[in-house]
Amino acid sequence: MTHTATASGEAPPAVVARLSRLDRFLPLWIGLAMAAGLLLGRLVPGLDTALEAVAIGGISLPIAVGLLIMMYPVLAKVRYDRLDTVTGDRRLLLSSLLLNWVLGPAVMFALAWTLLADHAEYRTGLIIVGLARCIAMVIIWNDLACGDREAAAVLVALNSVFQVLAFGLLGWFYLSVLPGWLHLDGARLEVSGWEIAGNVLVFLGVPLLAGYLTRRLGERARGRAWYESSLLPRIGPVALYGLLFTIVILFALQGDAIADRPWDVALIAVPLLAYFAIMWAGSYALGRAIGLGYERTTTLAFTAAGNNFELAIAVAIGTFGVTSGQALAGVVGPLIEVPVLVALVYVSLALRQRLFPATNR
Template identity: 80%
Template structure:
């Protein structure tokens, strides 16, 4: 992409670039919504029709998280984190227009929006309401990496923001749970709910879903470039491991929906009630974050990263906390399980919305740290 002397990007070139991005997608990427829909259906059917499958998946767990699901997430996240240019992270940490809005969106507005929606739309269903509030407290550190990459967001920015979310998750999750489930409802004269979650449980979740793939990605790039050079690493090695991210994503989706397939298919009306506030939440958080990023002058890549990191949630943690506190068959656990049922297709759709909006960024107000196309 080039710019004229005034610094404005040529709209024709931007449109051509967007078409080029789509044209470069593999068959797996191009038909991603179809593969994800098939994975969700396969998981739901497997969970309902294969005897003992969900029991087996739950039995093999660490910190309340199924080990097969954890492995799928590690495979999913590793290739993307291996692509990150770690020598450019300082360009992100210096960008206060990105960091402060992200922290406010994730840790102030996100939980508050979910709290308001849960009480407004599920006033008569306290278990589901509590489950949704827990989902709102669990900020995304896993699948957002995939959505951001598919939407051509800033990889380095995503790595920094999910790392910040991880730190805040360990520090703030328990306190926010107490605030939104006990203190604030008490102030408002509403029924309260107890949440028993340890910082260790959250730390284990962060270590599994971010720490391990982040360390693996960093070491792979460092030693790969040292041994073979950056040109070989980016032109030969990364294309070979790239497809693993989507294979891991599809595998994880199958397992997630198999784990609670019977619960979801056995309560269709409840799922619809839970889905409505989730749909509104994802739309409000993504669109609001996107508009904010553009308003403060972020370029397309970082605006996209801001939007996806604010809209996504760590449903693995939410499910684990709900199961550990209220039980595997509780309404709170069901609300957590419905989270990915709604989040996955909605955020996939938003990937395509984001790519369509790319042409509206006629100019970047700052140089992007990497030319990835």
């Protein structure tokens, strides 16, 4: 994105006023991208088949390209020489691990069984979404909300490591073991740890390496002042273009499923809305309670509330099939998550002035 408000200490109205036109009307662009994708999926015969013909790690190649384009500019903004200030913040790191790998999956499990007890496929799909912790789009929401870029990079990397190590184990626990203990009907999740590792390597490792090398080589060649004031504003908007392209392709792939089962979509949306509200608000309150500043509180909240829907969809399709209810639940995830987290960007900026007055002076 193109703004530089994180370092400026400006109040939210000033922050919003300084956003580029692209950033300022982000909800509109995202709404149009979602609508365009749904229309394309409905009106162009065979488009979904063509888009899925080539895949990386089980994810459509066009979506993969969009994700890489989306993440690269934001990771090029990260001050890699400041990462030690984040890794030394034990409050932030431990809170993030607790929220992402203990509370997040548990909250989604509870909501899925409470609100979708009679819909086994949708329930299982939502649990998979809850297990797939954020590694991608959260960087965009954090940047828009003026969160701590370096902290976001560290937490996303931490989540990625745990994703590889814990996703399959947690899937087995929440879909097989825990339902048995509670005398509920479970459904076993079969997922390859190597596939998850491959997804992490491609969708985080490639843009992270590109962003690091861009900053390293750019500062070495022309200096930090030129890099921050000249190069970053040029490549910044590319992240939004990648985001919008990804949304169009994602919804084009699933346009039929969403349009053909609108009531099922609404049914799945209810626990998702509750989940995002609980995780974001609870994480924000925790960050405030343990004394984190605005930037890191915001980063903690968005990294806890966001999910890696790309991985969730890939796992649901690979395990249960492209037409399964589990796959539909995965698809509804970004349908709800994208507009909700965009709205929470504006909520966060409003709370900045009220709850963190020191950052506005």
